[in-house]
Amino acid sequence: MDNNEFEKLLLSVQKPGRYSGGEINSVIKDKTAVDVRFAFCFPDIYEIGMSHLGMKILYSQFNSRDDIWCERVFAPWVDLEALMRERGIPLFALESRDPVKDFDIIGFTLQYEMSYTNMLNMLDLAGVPPRSKDRTDFTPLVVAGGPCVCNPEPIAEFVDIFFLGEGEEVDLELIDLYKKFKKSGGSKAEFLREAAKIEGVYVPSLYETEYNQDGTLKSVTAQNGAPATVKKRIIKDLDKLYYPEKFVVPFIDIVHDRVVQEIFRGCIRGCRFCQAGYIYRPVREKSVDTVNRQAKCLCENTGYDEISLSSLSTSDYREIEPLLNKLLEWTTEKRVSLSLPSLRIDNFSDELLEKIKHIRKSGLTFAPEAGTQRLRDVINKNVTEEEILRTCKTAFAGGYTAVKLYFMLGLPTETDEDLKGIADLGQKIVDLYYALPERPKGKSVSVSISVSTFVPKPFTPFQFEPQITVDEIRRRQEYLKSQITTKKISLSYHDSATGFLEGVLARGDRRLCDVVEAAYKKGCRFDSWTEHFDLEKWLEAFEDCKIDPAFYANRTRDFEEVLPWDHLDYTVSKDFFIEENKKAKSAKTSPNCREKCSACGAACYGEGVCFEKR
Amino acid sequence: MKFVSHLDMNRFMSRLVSRAGIPVWYTEGFNRHFYMNFAVPLSLGFEGLYEVMDFKLTDDDYSLSECLERMNKVCPPDIEFFKIGEPKESMKEIAFAEYRLRFEALSDEFAERLTGFLSQKSVICEKTGKKGRVKEIDIIPKIKSFSFDGNELTLILNAGNEDTLNPNLVLTAFYAQTAAPPVFCTVTRTMLFNKKLKPFE
Ligand code: SF4
Numbered sequence: 001m002d003n004n005e006f007e008k009l010l011l012s013v014q015k016p017g018r019y020s021g022g023e024i025n026s027v028i029k030d031k032t033a034v035d036v037r038f039a040f041c042f043p044d045i046y047e048i049g050m051s052h053l054g055m056k057i058l059y060s061q062f063n064s065r066d067d068i069w070c071e072r073v074f075a076p077w078v079d080l081e082a083l084m085r086e087r088g089i090p091l092f093a094l095e096s097r098d099p100v101k102d103f104d105i106i107g108f109t110l111q112y113e114m115s116y117t118n119m120l121n122m123l124d125l126a127g128v129p130p131r132s133k134d135r136t137d138f139t140p141l142v143v144a145g146g147p148c149v150c151n152p153e154p155i156a157e158f159v160d161i162f163f164l165g166e167g168e169e170v171d172l173e174l175i176d177l178y179k180k181f182k183k184s185g186g187s188k189a190e191f192l193r194e195a196a197k198i199e200g201v202y203v204p205s206l207y208e209t210e211y212n213q214d215g216t217l218k219s220v221t222a223q224n225g226a227p228a229t230v231k232k233r234i235i236k237d238l239d240k241l242y243y244p245e246k247f248v249v250p251f252i253d254i255v256h257d258r259v260v261q262e263i264f265r266g267c268i269r270g271c272r273f274c275q276a277g278y279i280y281r282p283v284r285e286k287s288v289d290t291v292n293r294q295a296k297c298l299c300e301n302t303g304y305d306e307i308s309l310s311s312l313s314t315s316d317y318r319e320i321e322p323l324l325n326k327l328l329e330w331t332t333e334k335r336v337s338l339s340l341p342s343l344r345i346d347n348f349s350d351e352l353l354e355k356i357k358h359i360r361k362s363g364l365t366f367a368p369e370a371g372t373q374r375l376r377d378v379i380n381k382n383v384t385e386e387e388i389l390r391t392c393k394t395a396f397a398g399g400y401t402a403v404k405l406y407f408m409l410g411l412p413t414e415t416d417e418d419l420k421g422i423a424d425l426g427q428k429i430v431d432l433y434y435a436l437p438e439r440p441k442g443k444s445v446s447v448s449i450s451v452s453t454f455v456p457k458p459f460t461p462f463q464f465e466p467q468i469t470v471d472e473i474r475r476r477q478e479y480l481k482s483q484i485t486t487k488k489i490s491l492s493y494h495d496s497a498t499g500f501l502e503g504v505l506a507r508g509d510r511r512l513c514d515v516v517e518a519a520y521k522k523g524c525r526f527d528s529w530t531e532h533f534d535l536e537k538w539l540e541a542f543e544d545c546k547i548d549p550a551f552y553a554n555r556t557r558d559f560e561e562v563l564p565w566d567h568l569d570y571t572v573s574k575d576f577f578i579e580e581n582k583k584a585k586s587a588k589t590s591p592n593c594r595e596k597c598s599a600c601g602a603a604c605y606g607e608g609v610c611f612e613k614r
Numbered sequence: 615m616k617f618v619s620h621l622d623m624n625r626f627m628s629r630l631v632s633r634a635g636i637p638v639w640y641t642e643g644f645n646r647h648f649y650m651n652f653a654v655p656l657s658l659g660f661e662g663l664y665e666v667m668d669f670k671l672t673d674d675d676y677s678l679s680e681c682l683e684r685m686n687k688v689c690p691p692d693i694e695f696f697k698i699g700e701p702k703e704s705m706k707e708i709a710f711a712e713y714r715l716r717f718e719a720l721s722d723e724f725a726e727r728l729t730g731f732l733s734q735k736s737v738i739c740e741k742t743g744k745k746g747r748v749k750e751i752d753i754i755p756k757i758k759s760f761s762f763d764g765n766e767l768t769l770i771l772n773a774g775n776e777d778t779l780n781p782n783l784v785l786t787a788f789y790a791q792t793a794a795p796p797v798f799c800t801v802t803r804t805m806l807f808n809k810k811l812k813p814f815e
Contacts, residue, residue, distance in 0.1 A: 004718070007616075008798055011659050016617035024629075024690055251618040251626055303629030303688075335640065 017252035018046035021094035025246040029069040039103040043118035051256035060244035071095040091126040100126040110148035113505035114528035117520040151565040154512035156204035165232030170200040196226040200233030258306035261295040267312035268593035275457040282608035367406040371421025410454040423483035453499030461580035497535040503553040509564040573601040620655040634684040639670035710807040711773035
């Protein structure tokens with residue numbers, strides 16, 4: 001595309017800054033001087049993709065090698081897509097503006113199921129056949145990573161290679177193999193067979209699936225020498241791991257527009273609904289020095305004036321207090337602010353509390369997830385009502401007037417009693433406020449309750465559980481609404497239909513590939529955007545393919561059933577999940593990894609929290 | 615850079631001076647931020663060859679040439695700071711801006727119609743103000759001069775906070791009045807002038 005044509009195109013769309021490229025720290029190379037061109041695709045808009053830490057890490061890491069040029073590609077918003085289709089402009093990468101189909105490797109990061117149709121749409125816009133079997137040439141290869149890849153079966157027929165677990169090492173091993181094959185001129189089939197030997201590489205076309213009469217999976221059999229199970233990769237020593245010195249700094253405002261500094265991977269908690277809490281095990285921390293050095297370097301190279309510490313639960317970083325002290329040594333002077341998501345400050349020293357007082361201007365938020373202690377025990381969520389009320393009391397006395405609470409609806413064993421518990425907790429917080437003599441004078445309190453729909457996910461103790469039906473979700477939402485009697489409490493919840501589809505795709509098998517393709521052909525895209533989500537079209541797609549979505553979403557699975565992801569080894573064992581499921585049903589909690597190891601299986605890497613002294 | 619809106623430009627500059635590590639002055643108070651001001655904000659989609667902004671340094675003795683060097687070092691390739699110095703004139707002195715409109719293809723007929731349009735005594739059109747309020751203005755008195763050269767039209771228009779005319783408005787009015795088929799053009803602001811039509815410094 002020449003410059004003029006490109007300019008014309010961008011001047012006709014909203015937010016041209018999404019597509020213009022040329023940002024600070026974006027990487028331009030001589031394409032004739034590299035061996036591998038990698039198109040890193042995020043199947044959503046620029047503002048979301050650019051906020052994603054994993055993409056920043058891999059983009060910098062790939063480009064740190066002279067033989068690779070990695071470029072970024074995002075889903076064009078509907079206005080640009082229409083123009084591209086009308087003018088026959090293929091999907092292009094931001095850096096070179098070259099067509100994506102000319103790249104060696106097209107890589108997607110799959111962060112949520114609702115981005116699957118965007119992936120197909122991007123391939124289509126690129127002029128690349130969506131099905132792996134229809135791409136007979138060696139290039140471009142289509143690869144994918146990210147959390148959704150722990151059950152990639154609903155998209156297994158579109159992707160040549162999946163990366164299981166953390167990508168920093170395995171991605172480069174694959175690229176090296178690719179280089180070797182490109183030189184020697186091997187075929188795609190040979191390459192895929194060879195690639196399957198790399199630990200963490202899953203080549204779905206090498207696995208044969210069979211089904212039982214009742215529609216459940218009978219077996220998944222590895223062919224052509226592929227391993228029977230594929231084990232996810234992790235990075236053992238995060239202090240030695242590559243971390244970017246620079247982030248691309250967007251011109252336009254994005255969702256998380258700041259330095260994001262990772263402090264550890266994994267989570268010790270084991271909340272039973274939370275997939276991230278299991279698939280990233282075991283917990284591995286970066287040292288205070290590493291975190292401090294990396295954060296400082298990023299600030300200098302980006303000019304950002306805000307750092308957010310990133311992990312699944314900031315408070316579980318063992319040396320949070322020394323870390324904050326160290327960061328504050330230079331951030332205050334440089335006018336860099338810290339944001340500390342999900343930080344509990346209960347046991348901080350007064351001195352540190354004083355120092356961070358002015359930086360904690362963000363709101364007061366809690367995620368009890370369930371309305372009663374019984375249900376919180378079922379899900380192993382270690383938050384008590386007393387704790388919440390105690391923290392609110394201190395915060396109200398300190399001038400706070402707004403509280404945010406996060407809950408899930410439709411959790412296993414949930415009854416109306418539990419839903420009422422949500423409303424009651426909100427009411428208790430309101431009452432507490434008005435009973436407090438030292439509350440802010442003349443101001444009223446606001447409690448906002450946000451309720452998402454529970455979606456059972458693979459690799460959690462609830463992977464066997466049925467999801468409640470859309471009608472039942474709506475009934476429970478209405479019931480909860482009826483239990484809230486004061487205007488001081490505001491209630492918001494997620495769209496019930498979105499949760500349903502997410503549930504189907506999360507635990508789907510390979511037969512859903514047809515449905516995903518049919519849905520995208522009917523025009524489904526940006527399914528995670530309420531204004532674009534169209535359940536009707538999806539239901540038509542299911543019908544056309546003669547597949548009942550309820551089979552996937554609303555059915556209880558036996559412990560013995562072969563699950564579509566059983567041949568993928570995230571090292572936490574199925575037996576562990578079965579035990580945890582049983583404990584959940586009797587409302588028994590499990591200790592976190594630091595209290596006591598529950599021998600989940602993740603210790604096999606020989607690293608991390610499993611080997612800490614308790 | 616031409617796809618960066620004015621608001622985004624402020625954020626961009628703030629990060630740029632921070633990367634450059636120069637001692638700039640920040641506002642006092644609760645929400646402290648880098649303070650700077652563009653003389654005449656450039657519209658989204660325009661290129662600018664002579665843009666002016668001001669900001670304060672906290673250190674009076676800091677070398678301005680070092681400042682310039684550092685800022686250029688941390689800049690994306692399509693922006694360059696070419697001069698930095700003590701202000702000679704107040705921003706208020708800016709009165710005109712010169713724009714170069716390069717049309718993709720310019721037929722004689724189109725050029726004639728455009729000339730005819732620009733030579734009228736008065737053209738009233740609607741302008742949307744800051745608060746979304748629409749008012750009627752006459753654009754002709756705000757056009758200081760115009761000239762053609764091949765595919766290019768050069769316009770000198772009123773500029774400055776009080777009284778700015780955007781070349782897009784001229785084009786919109788032209789197309790609305792003549793119903794001529796639109797021709798794609800790129801817009802470059804080539805100069806800012808003071809009241810005496812001398813380059814603003
Ligand atoms: S093996 Fe034990 S310590 Fe390690 S992740 Fe599993 S439960 Fe936690």
